[in-house]
Amino acid sequence: MASDREARQQIVQIVNELYRDGHLTSTGGNVSSLSGDGETIWITPSGLFKGALDENSLVRIRADGSSVEGSNKPSIEFRMHFRAYEARPGSTGAVHTHSPIATAFGICNQTFEPINTDAVALADTVTLPWLMPGSSELADAVFDALQTSRGAILQNHGLIAVGDDLRKAATRASMIEETAKLTLYVKQFGGTVSLVPEAGIERLASITDFI
Numbered sequence: 001m002a003s004d005r006e007a008r009q010q011i012v013q014i015v016n017e018l019y020r021d022g023h024l025t026s027t028g029g030n031v032s033s034l035s036g037d038g039e040t041i042w043i044t045p046s047g048l049f050k051g052a053l054d055e056n057s058l059v060r061i062r063a064d065g066s067s068v069e070g071s072n073k074p075s076i077e078f079r080m081h082f083r084a085y086e087a088r089p090g091s092t093g094a095v096h097t098h099s100p101i102a103t104a105f106g107i108c109n110q111t112f113e114p115i116n117t118d119a120v121a122l123a124d125t126v127t128l129p130w131l132m133p134g135s136s137e138l139a140d141a142v143f144d145a146l147q148t149s150r151g152a153i154l155q156n157h158g159l160i161a162v163g164d165d166l167r168k169a170a171t172r173a174s175m176i177e178e179t180a181k182l183t184l185y186v187k188q189f190g191g192t193v194s195l196v197p198e199a200g201i202e203r204l205a206s207i208t209d210f211i
């Protein structure tokens with residue numbers, strides 16, 4: 001597990017990358033990392049512009065949202081982050097993004113067909129119906145969805161991804177967005193769609209579990 005200092009540095013780095021790549025909007029989306037004590041998390045603050053966060057903007061909170069370090073108000077989605085760590089023991093990083101193509105993919109009830117390697121890896125991604133942002137109902141639904149996958153799409157909202165470390169969580173979020181984009185391109189071409197054959201899917205399954 002990363003030290004608290006490393007965790008904070010990595011959150012800022014990942015927020016900057018996700019903001020640059022359009023996964024986070026000015027105030028939408030949030031990123032967290034499990035603290036060294038295994039019980040509190042470092043998380044991005046609520047309402048602050050995502051394009052200019054620094055380590056001092058972050059807050060360390062308990063599961064009830066109370067602050068341990070930092071003076072900013074934590075993201076309203078803190079419950080969802082805690083439940084994500086609970087759902088996947090061993091995870092130490094979680095990202096919630098408002099990635100636009102993945103969000104549209106979920107709104108249109110699309111699923112990941114085996115069109116490439118990443119799509120095969122993401123076949124277990126659950127799409128949840130709309131639930132009130134910040135609510136414990138959403139956090140509980142995320143807990144259930146993450147039993148079978150490291151990522152879930154939140155209809156009319158965005159997505160959440162967890163990982164053994166924060167880098168892996170961010171990678172999975174990017175994979176979901178990029179694969180939703182590829183699905184969109186495939187549908188726009190509109191010709192006969194060639195999928196990865198069944199035997200290939202089985203072989204890929206053994207090498208796509210790393211993320």
Ligand SMILES: [Zn+2]
Pocket residue numbers: 028029077096097098133157158
């Ligand atoms: Zn959100």
